[in-house]
Amino acid sequence: MTSPSPEVSTVDPYADAERRRAARALLRTPLLHLDRGADDLALVRRHQRELIAMFAEGLGYRLVVEPGLARLMKVGLGPDGTRPLLRRNGSPFTPRRYAFLALTLAALTRTRRQVMVDEVVAGVRSAATDAGVDVDLDSIHDRRALHSALTALVDLGILTERDGDLEHWVERHTESLLDVHRDRLAVLVAAPLASCQTPEDVLAVQEVPSAAGGARIAVRRALTESPVVSTEDLTEDQSGWWRRNREREREWFSRWLGLDLEIRAEGALALDPDEELSDVTFPGAGSARHAALLLLAELTEAARTGAEPSDLQTGVSQDGSRTWRPVAASTARAASDRLLRSWRRGLRKAHREDPDLLFAEAMQILVSLGLVREGPGVVHVHAAAARYAPRAELVTASGPKGERSLFEEDEDGG
Amino acid sequence: MSDGTLSPQERLTLGALRYAVNDEAGSYLAIMRLFTDGISGFLSDQSADEVTERLHEHGIDLDRDTVDQRLSYLVEHGNLARSPRETEARSVREYLSNRARYQLTARGELVQRQVEELLTRSEGAREVSSEMLPGILSGLTGLVAVCERDLDGADPAQLATRIATVFAQFEVLVTSTRQFYAYLAQVLTRFDLGRDEFVSFKSALIDYLQRFVDEISQHMPQVGDQLLRLEPTIPALCERAAESGGLKGLDGSSARRSTGLSAEDWSSLHTWFIGSADRRADADNVRRLATDALRALLTNLRRLAAGADRHQSRYGDLVRLASWFDDADDEVSHALWANAFGLFPARHVSFAAETDGDPVPSTKSWWDAPAAEVPIGLRVRGERQAGGRASQRVDYSTAKQARLRERREAEQRLRRAATELAAHAGPVTDLRISDEARGALLDLYAAALARVGRPLGAADQARAELTTSGVAVALLVDREPGSQLRLTSPSGVLVLHDLRCKLVATGEVRDPRDPHTPPRASVLDQADERSPDPLAMRSAGGEDR
Numbered sequence: 028m029t030s031p032s033p034e035v036s037t038v039d040p041y042a043d044a045e046r047r048r049a050a051r052a053l054l055r056t057p058l059l060h061l062d063r064g065a066d067d068l069a070l071v072r073r074h075q076r077e078l079i080a081m082f083a084e085g086l087g088y089r090l091v092v093e094p095g096l097a098r099l100m101k102v103g104l105g106p107d108g109t110r111p112l113l114r115r116n117g118s119p120f121t122p123r124r125y126a127f128l129a130l131t132l133a134a135l136t137r138t139r140r141q142v143m144v145d146e147v148v149a150g151v152r153s154a155a156t157d158a159g160v161d162v163d164l165d166s167i168h169d170r171r172a173l174h175s176a177l178t179a180l181v182d183l184g185i186l187t188e189r190d191g192d193l194e195h196w197v198e199r200h201t202e203s204l205l206d207v208h209r210d211r212l213a214v215l216v217a218a219p220l221a222s223c224q225t226p227e228d229v230l231a232v233q234e235v236p237s238a239a240g241g242a243r244i245a246v247r248r249a250l251t252e253s254p255v256v257s258t259e260d261l262t263e264d265q266s267g268w269w270r271r272n273r274e275r276e277r278e279w280f281s282r283w284l285g286l287d288l289e290i291r292a293e294g295a296l297a298l299d300p301d302e303e304l305s306d307v308t309f310p311g312a313g314s315a316r317h318a319a320l321l322l323l324a325e326l327t328e329a330a331r332t333g334a335e336p337s338d339l340q341t342g343v344s345q346d347g348s349r350t351w352r353p354v355a356a357s358t359a360r361a362a363s364d365r366l367l368r369s370w371r372r373g374l375r376k377a378h379r380e381d382p383d384l385l386f387a388e389a390m391q392i393l394v395s396l397g398l399v400r401e402g403p404g405v406v407h408v409h410a411a412a413a414r415y416a417p418r419a420e421l422v423t424a425s426g427p428k429g430e431r432s433l434f435e436e437d438e439d440g441g
Numbered sequence: 442m443s444d445g446t447l448s449p450q451e452r453l454t455l456g457a458l459r460y461a462v463n464d465e466a467g468s469y470l471a472i473m474r475l476f477t478d479g480i481s482g483f484l485s486d487q488s489a490d491e492v493t494e495r496l497h498e499h500g501i502d503l504d505r506d507t508v509d510q511r512l513s514y515l516v517e518h519g520n521l522a523r524s525p526r527e528t529e530a531r532s533v534r535e536y537l538s539n540r541a542r543y544q545l546t547a548r549g550e551l552v553q554r555q556v557e558e559l560l561t562r563s564e565g566a567r568e569v570s571s572e573m574l575p576g577i578l579s580g581l582t583g584l585v586a587v588c589e590r591d592l593d594g595a596d597p598a599q600l601a602t603r604i605a606t607v608f609a610q611f612e613v614l615v616t617s618t619r620q621f622y623a624y625l626a627q628v629l630t631r632f633d634l635g636r637d638e639f640v641s642f643k644s645a646l647i648d649y650l651q652r653f654v655d656e657i658s659q660h661m662p663q664v665g666d667q668l669l670r671l672e673p674t675i676p677a678l679c680e681r682a683a684e685s686g687g688l689k690g691l692d693g694s695s696a697r698r699s700t701g702l703s704a705e706d707w708s709s710l711h712t713w714f715i716g717s718a719d720r721r722a723d724a725d726n727v728r729r730l731a732t733d734a735l736r737a738l739l740t741n742l743r744r745l746a747a748g749a750d751r752h753q754s755r756y757g758d759l760v761r762l763a764s765w766f767d768d769a770d771d772e773v774s775h776a777l778w779a780n781a782f783g784l785f786p787a788r789h790v791s792f793a794a795e796t797d798g799d800p801v802p803s804t805k806s807w808w809d810a811p812a813a814e815v816p817i818g819l820r821v822r823g824e825r826q827a828g829g830r831a832s833q834r835v836d837y838s839t840a841k842q843a844r845l846r847e848r849r850e851a852e853q854r855l856r857r858a859a860t861e862l863a864a865h866a867g868p869v870t871d872l873r874i875s876d877e878a879r880g881a882l883l884d885l886y887a888a889a890l891a892r893v894g895r896p897l898g899a900a901d902q903a904r905a906e907l908t909t910s911g912v913a914v915a916l917l918v919d920r921e922p923g924s925q926l927r928l929t930s931p932s933g934v935l936v937l938h939d940l941r942c943k944l945v946a947t948g949e950v951r952d953p954r955d956p957h958t959p960p961r962a963s964v965l966d967q968a969d970e971r972s973p974d975p976l977a978m979r980s981a982g983g984e985d986r
Contacts, residue, residue: 054787101783108772110785122766122774129763136756158760160767183784213755217783220758226765226773229780254790273803287793290803291810299789306786310815317817331808349806373819396790410807414794419817 046074047285050081051304053090053099054251054284060096060211062184071097081283086251087235087244091214098214103248106230109395110306114175115182121172128176130154130162132185132215135207141189144196144203148173170197177205185211242268247276250297251284254309255397255411257294257350293350293410309396310415314375318366319389320417323398325362327415329354330408351400351407359406360386373421456518457548461556465511471501472511473520473553476545486524486544512543520549573610574660580607581667588674597684601702604682608701611710618727639741646734657724665715672711676704852909855881859912863946866914871927879930881907885916886942897940906947917943 052059052067059068071078075092082088082099089100104110111119112128120128134150135142148164151173155162162169174197180186181193191203223229235241242265249256258266273290280286286297286304302308310320330352363386371379378385390406393399400407447455460469475487475495487495493508503511515521524542545553584603587595671678683702701707708717716722762781766774779785792813794801801810858881861874874882889903897903903918921941928935 056786057784099783101785102780104776104779104783104785106773106776107779108775110779110788111775112778112784119771119775120778122769122771125769125774125778126763126767129759129766133756133759133763136759154756154760154763158764158767160764216755216758216781218781220755220762220781223758223761226769226777229762229765230773230776252785252787254788286789289794291801291807292804293807297789298793299791300793302791304787305789305791307788309790310792310817317819320815320817349808370819372821396788398790411790413807414810414812415792415815416812417815417817419819422818422820 042074043282045070046077047283049074050078050284053078053082053097055304055306057099057101057217058096058183058211058214059098060184060208062187068097084240085244085279085283086248087240088248093210093214096211096214098211100214100217101252102217102219103232103245104252105232107253112179115178120175120179123169124172124175126158126160127151127162127169127172128179130158130160131173131176131180132212133158135180135185135212138207140207140209142205142207144177144191144193144205147177147205167197183211183215184208185215237264237268241265243272247279250276250280250288250295251286253397254305255294255296255409257409258292259294259350289414291410296411307392307395309392310417314373314378315385315388316392317419318363318370318374318378318385319392320415321366321370321419322359322363322386322389323393323412323415324417325366326354326359326393326399326406326408327412329358329362330412333358350410352410353402354406354408356401356404356406359390363389370419370421373419453519454548457520457552458556459518460515460520461552468496468501468503468507468511469515470556471496471499472508472515473549473556476521476543477550477553477557486542488542492543515549516543519546520552522546573614574656574664576610577607577614578660578664578667580610581664581671584678585667585670588671588678592674592677592681595681597682600678600682604678604701608706608710611713615713615723618723621727639738642734643738646731646738657728661714661722661724668711668714672707675707679704679707855907856909856911858882859907859909859914862907862944863912863914866944866946868941868943869926870924871929873929876930876932879928879932879935882916882928883935885914886918886937889916889918913947915945915947917945 049070079090082090091098133154187206189204192201193203398412521543713723794813858878861878885905889905893903906915926937
């Protein structure tokens, strides 16, 4: 215990690869347990000593490893509304549904290990009173919202349906017996809620003093979690650290997380050669993503030509507009309509018929990736947008022999 | 009630509860309080004007018409009644004018009392009225003395008073204990007590143990003794006490006696203090429950003491979070979700830029750096092809179907070949067969020799068998210098020298629907795993046609 343990793993490429896989699994699924990611959990447990140290020192994340679970406490994302909890049908949760989720969790902290769903409802009623949230659990709307919360918790592995029919609880008041996984429930909340007095406190990013690795943690977190990091968004402290260490960081990211850094003047991004460490695959398949990529190329072109020539030559400007370049919203919309005209036959039916929908979905993807920012009457394009040069072509539906391709998707797929 | 449905009469009675749960429950409760609480509660009846005025004094401003409506609703549901009046009204307006006065009904009074009780003390801890125990004991002792001295000489009215007192005290004891019971049950089921709650539960329980359990153990044996001594004389006692005379109802029946004046009432007292054949004394039960609750508290204490991250009660945090969510807009609620729970996956873009092998300096702008070429195949007719490497997870089902089909076709070809070979059963020297049968025969030949494992000796006989779903055929090979086998097929002629071959049809044709035949898919799956050894052609599977 007292002597420093030898770093055996550094010379064992197999262990390195295992540890990398475990770290990536945690970044993708921050709560691993026996019902979800049991294999990855075994890897995490095997390498927990190095992983706990790496996440704490490198990213400022606490990693909790228990016999049945591993939980990476990801905090400090800041106000980012592009990562909602999704319902089973893919639509994002509403505030009401989130509220029910929190109320259900509150109720579950007070229940036994097994509950009937009506006991949960009683608990939610009383928690709602404590929260001052006006609920009417006899109404179909609130029952649906509660049902979404329950199914989300089932999907997260906090609840397991032991018996019964939770599926039809809303309409038919069916009974359901639920197992509560206390150990998972206990590690579900990542933020220090007890010390938060307002919602803004939850969204505020905890400042870590630079001496304690604050700059390193902030920059690495941004590179790990978000698609694009801009130098201009860094504090003076952070950008100083970044200038000094960026080349060395390539090695850290590649060794621990298997990510390649693309470092440019305006910032950096982390590329995953395996294209699996992301909830949004971009560029990716599907009509909307194809359109988003094509639109991005158009916007980049417009941003280039719209900029002052002097800026383009020097590549520098005083107000930092080198990173973000404006394009009029009307120009963006026109570009979207133009690409619809050019590639109409290759787009999904709904997109062919509704140019507004096409533009909205494409923009939503680009915004969620941080490549584009929407302002009043203007669209700001990030420099990283220029890293893509799509080469589109129309492909006929059937191959030369008329057989269907293995890679064909359904109309709504992707 | 027996079949679980309410009689209309019961439904009507329960309707008296309705004012307490409807949308305007606040004003209804305020009105009912005027009839039951404080000074105004002593007034036997009140007019609508008085009600309006008093409500105003309590800070509730309702106009006269609304008050009329509210009072009328309460009359409708039997909580209030209109006082009897002499004058005859000629219009509704006049009927409702300030001559109309309202008074409380018995039902209204009872309901309001229960409602107030429910509102004030449904959740909190209730002290067990253990001070009732000495009173009960002395009451019982007095009764025992009376019974043993001279029951017939005792004053019935005084006797009834004593009995009623004992039972009144007993009722208080039981009620308070029952409430404590319910409260303890709450502790037993809770595992996530906050620090404050823990402290209050703890002090309540310890006080309870100190006072109630002490007193119970002190008084219980004596109460039990007195009850046992009193038991034989209870019928006589009740009879004597009942001589004080009871009230007769309007229809001539006796009004309800107060508890204790009939012999059956005493059995509940026995059950509680002494227990009965099939039931422990309730006092014992409470004591045991208290012990369980203490154990639950210890569990909580252990949790509070363990781990810095879990000492906080998360209930309060989550409840607060719920209210923040409920007040937030979409964007903020998504951000709150992401930050509070941190369950979001990492997000990255993909595709490395084409740098032609030259590293791009970190100081180069994205605007000028080489771009990543991303091929997009836009599928015409609404179907899409994945763009380059950025494909989605591939769906293998079509490929799997194709493999299954190939496997099935191979099976059929093999069966045809086996059938053809079986048709030539017997010693073979000159065969005219199809290519497929030739292939099968050569495989058999190879398998036979391979099985022998060494050069075929004079006495050796090599044998291999080909089994398909419908046909089984075996090839026997032995050494016979001078003989030859001539195989003719569309792809040419093959001659094997110094060998004697014999084909034997070994298997009966089995019914493909034979229940012992394993299902096709599993057979094929097994076949998939086999090595490409000639014997792999052996197949025991059933065919689907």
